[in-house]
Amino acid sequence: MPPTDIKILVVDDMSTMRRIIRTILNQLGYSNIEEAENGKQALAKLKKEKFDFVVTDWNMPEMDGLSLVKAIRSDQELKHIPVLMVTAEAKKENVMEALKAGVNNYIVKPFTPEVLKEKMEKIFK
Amino acid sequence: MKDLEEIIKELITNVRELEGVIENIKKPVSESSQLLPETAKNIEDVMVFLEQTSHTIMNLLEKINENSNKIQEDVEFLLSLNPVSKVKERLESIKQKNEENINTLLELYTHMSFHDLAGQQLKTVLEVLEKIKGALLDIIVSQVTAGKNLKEEEVSGIKGKVSELLERDRISQEDVDKLLEEFGL
Numbered sequence: 001m002p003p004t005d006i007k008i009l010v011v012d013d014m015s016t017m018r019r020i021i022r023t024i025l026n027q028l029g030y031s032n033i034e035e036a037e038n039g040k041q042a043l044a045k046l047k048k049e050k051f052d053f054v055v056t057d058w059n060m061p062e063m064d065g066l067s068l069v070k071a072i073r074s075d076q077e078l079k080h081i082p083v084l085m086v087t088a089e090a091k092k093e094n095v096m097e098a099l100k101a102g103v104n105n106y107i108v109k110p111f112t113p114e115v116l117k118e119k120m121e122k123i124f125k
Numbered sequence: 126m127k128d129l130e131e132i133i134k135e136l137i138t139n140v141r142e143l144e145g146v147i148e149n150i151k152k153p154v155s156e157s158s159q160l161l162p163e164t165a166k167n168i169e170d171v172m173v174f175l176e177q178t179s180h181t182i183m184n185l186l187e188k189i190n191e192n193s194n195k196i197q198e199d200v201e202f203l204l205s206l207n208p209v210s211k212v213k214e215r216l217e218s219i220k221q222k223n224e225e226n227i228n229t230l231l232e233l234y235t236h237m238s239f240h241d242l243a244g245q246q247l248k249t250v251l252e253v254l255e256k257i258k259g260a261l262l263d264i265i266v267s268q269v270t271a272g273k274n275l276k277e278e279e280v281s282g283i284k285g286k287v288s289e290l291l292e293r294d295r296i297s298q299e300d301v302d303k304l305l306e307e308f309g310l
Binding site: 012014015016017018020023025051059088109110111112113 | 128132176180183187231232234235236237238239241242244245
C-alpha cells in the first residue's frame with residue numbers, strides 16, 4: 001500500500017459517493033483527502049496543489065472523468081499522477097476506453113473497501 | 126351570387142378545419158405542458174430526498190462507528206489490566222463482536238452508493254423526458270404548420286413559442302388561446 005500521508009483527490013458529482021470513498025480511505029488509514037465535484041474543478045485543484053493520487057467518477061457535469069484523465073495525461077506537470085476510475089459504467093468498451101485514456105485502474109460501483117485496497121496496492125506496487 | 130355562395134361555403138369549411146386543428150393542439154399542449162414538467166419535478170424531488178436521506182443514514186452510521194471505536198478502545202484497556210480468565214474471556218468476546226459490528230458498518234456504508242446508482246438512472250429518465258418533450262414539440266409544430274406555406278423563421282418562431290409553454294409548470298387556457306392566436310388560429 002502507498003504511504004498513508006499521500007494527498008488524494010476524490011472527484012465525484014454525488015456528495016454521498018465522495019463521502020463513501022472518503023470514509024473507506026479513512027478506514028484504510030488515509031486522511032489527507034480533498035474533494036472536487038467535477039473534472040473542471042478537479043483540474044483547477046490539481047494545477048494549484050500537489051496531489052499524489054486521483055480517484056474519479058466517469059459521469060459528471062461540465063467535465064467528465066474521461067476528459068479529466070485525458071487532460072491529466074496531456075499535462076507535463078500532472079501526467080505522472082496515478083488515476084483510479086470508480087464508476088457505474090461496467091461495459092467492456094468503457095473499461096477499454098478508460099484504459100486507453102490513461103487510467104491506472106478501474107472499479108465498478110458499488111465496491112467494497114477490499115477492492116479499493118487491492119486496486120491501490122496494484123497501482124502503487 | 127353563386128361565386129359568393131361558394132366562397133362562403135369554402136370559408137365555413139376552412140373555419141371548421143381550423144377548429145379541428147385548434148382542438149387537436151389544445152389537448153396535447155395543455156396535457157403535456159402540465160405533465161412533463163410535473164414528472165421532471167417529481168423525479169428531481171426524489172433525487173434530493175434520496176441524497177438527504179443517504180446523508181442522514183451515513184451520519185447515524187458514523188455515530189455508531191464512533192461508539193464502536195470507543196468500545197474497542199475501552200475493551201483493549203481492560204484487557205491490558207490482565208483480568209481474571211472469566212472476565213478476560215468475556216472481554217475477548219465483546220472485542221470480537223465489536224470488530225464484526227465495525228466491519229458490518231463499513232459494509233453498510235459502501236452500500237449507500239445505491240444513491241449514486243439510482244441517481245444516474247433517474248438522470249436518464251429526465252433525459253428521456255426531455256427527448257419526449259422535443260418530439261412532442263415537433264408533432265405540435267408540424268400540425269400547426271401543416272398545409273401552410275410558412276417561412277423557416279415563422280416555423281422556428283412557433284417552435285420557440287410552444288417550447289416556452291412546455292417549459293412552464295402549468296399552462297392556462299388563456300395561454301393556449303393566446304398561442305393559437307399567434308399562430309393565426
